[in-house]
Amino acid sequence: MSRALWILAVLMSHWRRHPMQFATLVTGLIAATALWSGVQALNQQARASYDRAAAIFGGTRTATLIDPAHAVFPQQLFVDLRRAGWPVSPVLEDRVQIGGRSFRLLGIDPVTLPPEAAAISTVGPRQLAAFIAPPGRTLVAPETLQDLGLRDGATPQLNDTVTLPPLQLEPRLAPGVLVMDIGMAQRALNKPNEISRLLVGQQTQGMRPPLESITGSTLQLVQPDAESDLARLTDSFHLNLTAFGLLSFLVGLFIVNSAVGLAFEQRLPTIRTLRACGASLRMLTAVLIAELVAISLAAGLLGLIGGYLIAAALLPDVAASLRGLYGARIPGQLALDPQWWLSGLAMSTLGALAAAASSFVKMARLPVLAAAMPAAWHETQQRWLRLQGGLAMSMIFTAAGMAWFGDSLMSGFALLATLLLGAALALPVVLDATLDMGARWSRGPLINWSWADSRQQLPGLSLALMALLLALAVNVGVGTMVSSFSTTFLRWLDGRLAADVYISATTDAQASAIKAWLAQRHDIDAVLPSGRAEVQIDGAPVEILGLADHATYRDRWPLLQATANVWDKLRDGDAALVSEQLARRLKLDVGGRLPILTPAGPWSLGIVGVYADYGNPKGQFAVNVDAMFEHFPEALRTRFGLRVAPAHIDTVVNALRRQFDLDSRQLADQATVKTESKRIFNRTFAVTTALNAFTLGVAGIALLTSLLTLGNARLPQLAPLWAIGLTRRRLAAIELAKTMAVALVTALLALPLGLVVAWCLIAVVNVKAFGWRLPFQMFPLQMLTLLGVAMVAALCATLLPVLKLARMQPAKLIRIFADER
Amino acid sequence: MLNVVNLSKTYRSAQDEVSVLRGVDLRIAAGESVALTGESGSGKSTLLHLIAGLDDADGGEVWIATTQVLGLSDAARATLRRQQLGLIFQQFNLVPSLSVADNLALQARLADRHDPAWQAELVERLGLGEMMKRYPEQLSGGQQQRVAIGRALAVKPALLLADEPTGNLDEATADDVLHLTRDLVARSGCAFLMVTHSARLAAMLDRQVHLHAGRIA
Structure with missing residues (x-):
């Protein structure tokens, strides 16, 4: 030891x-x-x-029984299954509006809840009585309590008519969810004896009679999933973060x-x-x-x-x-x-x-x-150049293969990885060839030495330059993608936010009162009613948007594809415009049909157009608002837009606020919504910008440390030049020029590589991750700025070693000749 | 102490083969000092490296006391070097980041045989007392070689091997260093084998053997 x-x-x-x-x-x-x-x-x-x-x-982690044809089914099926020995527990679920905000209301039966689904001790035996006996409890996460603007124990109201049980804080609950006893939920949602799904416990599995013998073909068993929908949906975002980290x-x-x-x-x-x-x-x-x-x-x-x-x-x-x-x-x-x-x-x-x-x-x-032989370290690296060139070519060919044949998010990321790795491996080979060409064409001993010395220095610097290339290319790529998105998003927002004022009433009654009040005013050009509903398509929730037939939409709604007379066909009722991500997910085309199940029965919609719907995590399609209310009679009629002349917008907004006591979540003018959307957009990409800056910073450190490490090792090359009459200052200036030239070539190579990265992000990764494709745009000023930042980073990294050389004591240089280190 | 029997070594490259040693036999008794001379490329250094277990032979035997060096594993050879051998090279081979004191104690500490009294005697005899806190780069060539000699003898080896120990020194310093080495070898009672080009320096030792065309002449 x-x-x-x-x-x-x-x-x-x-x-x-x-x-x-x-x-x-x-x-x-x-x-x-x-x-x-x-x-x-x-x-x-x-x-x-x-x-x-x-x-x-019982999210996706518990097996469930659902009715694939309807959102709810009779409670009697639960009773039949329990009697037959099935360890099932009922759940009723719906979205509710409280104070203009949407929440997920969940009714559960704590007595029959399978142990693996009951993650909260609050509904354990001790709290059971308080939970199920009137007035009951509404369990909420701290974040939900904050969103509601209420305190523990408060009793929120639905539609100003139904009072929910007192709120109780439950830190382990997910945000945005209200949990209560199923009986109380049925009353609150006005769905007596109805349930949305049955959770199936793990006990006595295999000993129960077949499902079909009890419920016929009404219910379908959905097996548990190891990964939640949210986890699957956000995989691409986390993969993106991981890629930056890696x-x-x-x-x-x-x-x-x-x-x-x-x-x-x-x-x-x-x-x-x-x-x-x-x-x-x-x-x-x-x-x-x-x-x-x-x-x-x-x-x-x-x-x-x-x-x-x-x-x-x-x-x-x-x-x-x-x-x-x-x-x-x-x-x-x-x-x-x-x-x-x-x-x-x-x-x-x-x-x-x-x-x-x-x-x-x-x-x-x-x-x-x-x-x-410290110098042999560099010499050995030269032998790697040829091998490295071969590896780079194979990586680039693999990337091309991925671009051509790949059809998944993973293949998109693999394309980016192989492309970047191939380019990084190719960099020293390209730089070596460039320097060799420079040496052949140059005249004069000092210039010749300078080219040759740069070549000799390359193996020691190549890793740092590869880091610079990668960081810069990713910066250009992500920057171009974000800017393309920003430009497209703002243009899209101008078309999509067609109305001048947006109103979201608390109840249908309040909405009717507002509409009646608006009808009496002369400064309102048009009232544009809209509606929202939700259906399940292929097991995933899809939003339905009801649009009024009005010139506002005809003139401004951003369509990517459309049939002739698209808006006339939409007005007729059995037609839909589908969002780009829904069209891609369900492989829908203009001219095709989209069959859905509504509370009023099946509804077959002809697809007449595709529109961009950036930033919406759910699929969406738009139909005529009147046709929507026919098929979804219970959908809330609380949302509508107003067309108002710009000069009257403030007057109308202030009058509405005073008259109906509407807050900022219920009443907003177009400018405010746009500003908020832009703020959310910018915040969404703030992480990307920060990670970009970090990566470039680390690349700068890599360059600095490589140059400092090489500084001493290079003295035997520089000392003879000093001995034959070059001043330390001149040597330092040559060193500075050489390193900056190599960094410039690297940065210039990073620009086209960055554009290819941007194309991969826009045309491959984004399409797979989010379901929409952006138009590819170039931003020369942004690229020039990045080039400038890279050169300043390289200058900062080069300056310290160069200053050290310029101020080096002659004794240190003399020692080179004494012992050759 | 040292018995080399029919030792052979051939260097092979893609183009040709060079037989450096062709059946070398050599014996050195404990306390004896021997100079190994020969022209450049005669295999002097190769012989020294094979004896020290730094390289592998193609045939023959090298016995140090009762241990056959050539059959040993890398770890066993390392133990042998650590415990029984002292090595001195032309290029001094001091650790640049260690002080003179630490360089002197390096092998003795590795062998767990650090003897402060013996080290103090070596420091005094080698004239290093004022330099103990200095680093190799602050010493002259002669001073550095004294430190290397001290490091090799600090472990009280059974056999001291030196490869051109004075090759980088001027004549007066070389004489001085060799006298010192010989005295210390006599004081420690170890066997001493020195490779040298110089007939004058070789004459200062008990016996000279000449290596020619891969054999002891």
Whole structure:
């Protein structure tokens, strides 16, 4: 043991003499761990929240019985099944409006609830009486209580007529859900003796009589799903975050690889001496691994703290993104389990070992007496260039194959991964060829030396330049995608927000009163009634939007495809416009038909057009509003828009507010809705912007650390030039120009690569992830700005080593000739 | 102490084969100091490396006391080097990040045989007392080689092997270093084998053997 400690002390003494190299190694590990673990913290937080939503009272985690043809079915079927020995429990579910906001009301029967579905102890035996006996309880999550603007114990009202049981806080409940006894829910929803589904418990499975013998073909068994709908829906978003985290992790490992590689070469004489003095290869390897593990654990811990801070800073924006894109609700408080800490440390350690693997292999094969050759490190890397070029080509061909044949979200991400990896591997080959060409065409000894020296320097810099290329290409790609989305979204918003004022009344009675009041005013050009309903298509909820037949929609509604006389056909009643994501999901085309089941019976709609519906997580189709109310007589008639001349908008809004006591959620003018939509849009992409900036920052650090690490190793190349008459300042200027030139070529290559990345995001990933495709647009000014930022980052990274060279003591340069280091 | 029997070594490359050692026999008794001379490329250093277990032979035997070096595993050879051998190279081979004191104690600590009294004597005899806290880069070539000699002898080896130990030193310093080494070898009672080009330095040891065309002449 003492021998191992002594060897460790000898090896660690290297870092005392090379603190900058040690800082580089630690920085790489911290950078690699921080963003990766930060992103994982965000994913973990969100997934825990989805699980909370899915696990409670039989989400997708419990087997259920449903009536595929109707939203509800008679309670008698529950009684029949229980008598036959089926461990079923009834659930009634519907959406309700409270204070202009929509909530999910869930009625349950705590007595028959299967133990695996009853995740809340509040309805355990002790609380049972209070839950089922009048006045009962309405269980809500803290977030829901906040949304309702009420306190624990308050009794909210539905439609100003039905009073719900007193609210009771239940922290483990998912946000946006109200849970109460099924009997009370049936009264509140006016659905006596009706249930939406039956939860099927796991006990006595296999011993019950067949379902068909009890319920005929009315009910259908839906098996439990390991993954919730929300989890599936948001997979692409989390995959996106993970991809950013992984990119940063890899860039961090580039730094670690560079630092460990050079440290290994510089420690070769020490390793050789230790072996000559009797340290076995096995012990040396074990001690070197122990040293690296110790450093990676310490740096990993710092990285985890950084990751926690990043996650805490980004969580509000991620929560906003998930709410905006998928309607998912994530709590604002970060809660992490020990697994996160352990997996972060494991990633840091395994990453460090992977980055150092080539050095360990080299040491294992090293003859005891091999001379130490720091320069050979760079020379060996040259041999990799050819192999690297071949690998790059195969990666790019694979990417092309994915683009051509791939038809899933995973293949979209695989396309991006292979494209970026292929381009990164190709970079040193392209730069080497460029520098070689430059050397052939140049005249004059100094210029010639400069080209040749840049080529020699390339292997040491290539990892950092690859990191710069990747970070910049991703920045250009994501920036272009976001800007394309922003431009399209704003144009779409102008068309979609056709009305000048939007009203959402609390009840049908209030809506009627408002309409009557509006009819008497002369400053209202038109009242545009709208309606909303929901149906199940292929097991997923789909929104129905009722549109009035009015010139406002004919002139402005953003259609992507349409038949001739589309609006006349819509007015006729049996026609629908479908949203782009619904059309893609159900493979619907204009001219096709969409059969649905409504409370008034089956309704077959002819598809007359497809419209863009950005940001809506659900599928949607639009029909004539009158036809909708015919088929959905119970749909609320509380929403409508107004056409008002711009000069009168403020007057009308203020008068409505005064007359009907409407708050900002119930009454808004077009400008306010647009501003709010833009704010939500910007917040949705705030995470992307922050991750972009982090990745570029890590790439900048990679470049800085590589240059600092190379700084000392390059002295033998520079000292002879100084000796033959070049000043240190001139040498420094040449170094600056060379590095900036290589960085510029890299950045210029990143621009077209970034545009290809943007195309992949827009044409492949977005379509699969969200169901809509954006028009591809280029933003030259944005690209120029990014180019400028990259060059400033490269300049900052280059400046420190160059200044160090310009101010270097001549004695240090002389020593090069004394011992050749 | 050292018995080399019919030792052979051939270096092979894609183009050709070079037989460096062709059946070398050599014996050195405990306390004896022997100079190994020969022209460049005659295999002197190769022989030294094979004796130290730093390289593999194609045939023959190398016995150090009762241990056959060539049959040992890497770990066993490392133990042998650590416990019984002292090695001195032309290029000093000090650890640049360790002080003179730590460099001196390096092998003795690895062998768990650190003897402060013996180290203090070595420091005094080698004239390193003022330099213990310095680093190798702050020493002259002669001083660095003294540290390397001290490191090799600190473990009280049974056999001291030196490969051109004075090759990087001027004549006066070389004489000084060799006298010192010989005295310390005599004081520790170990066997000493030194590779050298210099007939003058070889003459300072008990016996000279000449390596020619892969054999002891």
